[in-house]
Amino acid sequence: MIRVLLVDDQQLIRAGLRMLCDAQPDIEVVGEAGDGRTGVEMAARLVPDVVVMDLRMPGVDGITATSRIVGSRPAARVLVLTTFGDDDHLYPALQAGACGFLLKDAPPEELVQGVRQAAAGESPFSQDVLRRLVRRAVDARPEPRPPAAGLTAREHQVLGLVGEGLSNAEIAERMHIGVTTVKTHITALMTKTGSPNRVRLALLAHQV
Numbered sequence: 001m002i003r004v005l006l007v008d009d010q011q012l013i014r015a016g017l018r019m020l021c022d023a024q025p026d027i028e029v030v031g032e033a034g035d036g037r038t039g040v041e042m043a044a045r046l047v048p049d050v051v052v053m054d055l056r057m058p059g060v061d062g063i064t065a066t067s068r069i070v071g072s073r074p075a076a077r078v079l080v081l082t083t084f085g086d087d088d089h090l091y092p093a094l095q096a097g098a099c100g101f102l103l104k105d106a107p108p109e110e111l112v113q114g115v116r117q118a119a120a121g122e123s124p125f126s127q128d129v130l131r132r133l134v135r136r137a138v139d140a141r142p143e144p145r146p147p148a149a150g151l152t153a154r155e156h157q158v159l160g161l162v163g164e165g166l167s168n169a170e171i172a173e174r175m176h177i178g179v180t181t182v183k184t185h186i187t188a189l190m191t192k193t194g195s196p197n198r199v200r201l202a203l204l205a206h207q208v
Contacts, residue, residue, distance in 0.1 A: 007039035008054040036060030070097030100124035158185040163205025
C-alpha cells in the first residue's frame with residue numbers, strides 16, 4: 001500500500017485528490033495539510049511514501065516545504081502537483097528536491113500513475129514539462145555528446161523511449177518485455193552513462 005500525504009491550501013483540491021486516491025486499491029491517504037508548515041510536520045510524523053505538494057500556499061510555500069522535507073529525510077519522495085508549469089516554479093521545485101512535477105489539469109489516471117511512479121523511485125513529469133526540460137538542456141548544450149559507448153541495441157531502444165517521457169510500464173508494453181526487465185535496463189543505462197536520474201537519461205537520449 002502506497003501511503004500518501006496531501007499538501008494543498010485548497011480544501012476542494014484535497015477532497016478531489018483524496019477521492020481519486022481512495023478509489024485505488026494500492027493507495028492510501030494518511031494525512032492532509034493545508035499549508036507548507038503543517039505539511040512538513042506531518043511528513044516527519046507520518047513518514048508517507050509520497051508527499052503530493054502544491055507550490056503556492058500561504059506562510060511556508062511548497063518549495064520551502066519540499067526543501068525542508070527532503071533536507072530532513074533525503075529519501076522522501078515529494079511529487080509537485082501545481083497549476084503553474086512555468087520555469088519560475090519548475091526549476092526551484094526540482095532544486096528543492098522534488099522527484100516529479102505534474103500539472104493539476106492532467107488526466108486523473110496520469111495523477112494516479114504519477115503517485116505510483118514516485119513511490120517506485122521514478123520521476124514522473126507531465127509530458128509538456130519534460131519536453132521543455134529536454135529542450136532547454138539541449139539548447140544550453142549546442143555541441144552534441146558522442147553516442148554513449150558500450151550500450152546494447154536494447155539499451156539504446158530503452159533510452160529512446162525514456163527520452164519520449166514513457167514510464168517503465170509504458171516502455172515494457174511498447175517493447176513487450178517485463179517491467180522488471182525495463183528497470184534492469186534503466187539501472188544499466190544510468191551506470192554506463194553516469195546519469196544520476198531519469199531526467200538526465202531523457203536529456204542524453206536527445207543528445208546521442
